[in-house]
Amino acid sequence: MTSINNKILQKIDSLKSALDRYRPFPDHVVSQLKDYYRIGLTYSSNAIEGNTLSESETKVVIEDGITIGGKSLREHHEALGHAKAYDHIYSLLDKPVSEENILSLHKIFFQHIDSENAGRYRQRNVVITGTDYLPPDHQKIPMLMTEHVENLNTKRGDIHLLEHTINLHAEFESIHPFTDGNGRIGRLLLTVMSLKNGYCPVVIPPIRRVEYITALQKTNKGNTAPLTALILSVIYEEMKSFKKVIETLSN
Numbered sequence: 001m002t003s004i005n006n007k008i009l010q011k012i013d014s015l016k017s018a019l020d021r022y023r024p025f026p027d028h029v030v031s032q033l034k035d036y037y038r039i040g041l042t043y044s045s046n047a048i049e050g051n052t053l054s055e056s057e058t059k060v061v062i063e064d065g066i067t068i069g070g071k072s073l074r075e076h077h078e079a080l081g082h083a084k085a086y087d088h089i090y091s092l093l094d095k096p097v098s099e100e101n102i103l104s105l106h107k108i109f110f111q112h113i114d115s116e117n118a119g120r121y122r123q124r125n126v127v128i129t130g131t132d133y134l135p136p137d138h139q140k141i142p143m144l145m146t147e148h149v150e151n152l153n154t155k156r157g158d159i160h161l162l163e164h165t166i167n168l169h170a171e172f173e174s175i176h177p178f179t180d181g182n183g184r185i186g187r188l189l190l191t192v193m194s195l196k197n198g199y200c201p202v203v204i205p206p207i208r209r210v211e212y213i214t215a216l217q218k219t220n221k222g223n224t225a226p227l228t229a230l231i232l233s234v235i236y237e238e239m240k241s242f243k244k245v246i247e248t249l250s251n
Contacts, residue, residue: 002225008232009160015239016198022250023198029249034090036245037201038062041191042082045184047206048213051075077112082184085109089192096153097192099145102177105188110181121145122179130213133220135176144175152193165193166231170219194235200242204234 025033043058053061053068053075060066061079068076085108092101107119121141127134136144148171156164172186191201204212208230215226 002229005163005228005232008236009162012162012199012232012236012239015236015243019239019243019246020198022246025246026250029246032249033245034087037203038083038086041086041187041201041203042079044203044206045187046075046078046082048187048204048209049078049183051078053079074113081109081112085185085188089188089195092192093196097149097189099149102145102149102185102189106178106181106185109184109188110178114180117179121177124179126176126179128176131217131220133174133217135174141175141177145177148172148175152189161197162194162199162232162235163228165190165197166228167224168193169231170216170224170227173216174220190231199235200238202231202235203238204231208234 022029039055039059039062042062043053043055046053046058053071057068057071058079061068061076062083085105088105088108103119103121110118122138125135125138148168151168151171155161159167169186169190172189173182176182178185187202187204194200194202211230212227215230218224218226
């Protein structure tokens with residue numbers, strides 16, 4: 001752990017300690033938190049993958065069922081599917097993560113985009129545009145995902161929980177288990193693990209898209225430092241907002 005990461009982790013944990021005074025959160029607070037993050041997380045994660053719906057457009061698609069002129073049907077399905085998958089993650093917080101959970105998340109998100117591949121590991125080899133990294137052979141995915149889930153449910157004593165969570169995000173993206181939707185499912189799992197450990201949803205701003213993608217590419221060459229620094233900075237900023245929201249809703 002670098003000294004910079006150590007300092008930001010201390011700040012994050014200080015914010016977590018302040019939040020812990022409000023736990024367990026009342027039901028009305030939990031309900032409003034879910035609603036608060038549904039739009040932002042859906043918009044940001046889809047935007048990172050090239051979806052052109054704005055945050056306000058994402059909101060009306062999800063909450064009002066309105067079709068936005070000039071936007072593709074797929075973009076609408078991505079917004080609706082991600083919002084449903086986001087809602088589902090809260091059922092995963094009080095139990096170990098399983099492969100079935102991950103496949104269910106993907107099916108919920110992808111079922112109206114590509115029903116044939118929704119909720120199924122990829123059955124062919126793929127390449128990732130813009131990088132020379134080749135994901136594992138599709139025949140290895142079941143074994144790799146079994147190992148990945150074991151890692152998700154195993155606490156590491158030698159590194160901070162958040163660093164472990166970020167490493168697992170990189171691991172999932174390197175496996176690339178699905179034909180499509182790997183980034184969005186991976187980021188939902190990132191939020192699952194963050195919430196499980198008492199932190200906030202992880203909302204990577206679209207403005208940091210290039211930085212995030214570049215950092216992920218570097219993890220495939222064994223350099224996890226840029227991704228760790230980026231996501232810790234995102235969590236720190238989000239924890240400050242999360243604390244303000246909790247304080248407002250609790251008063």
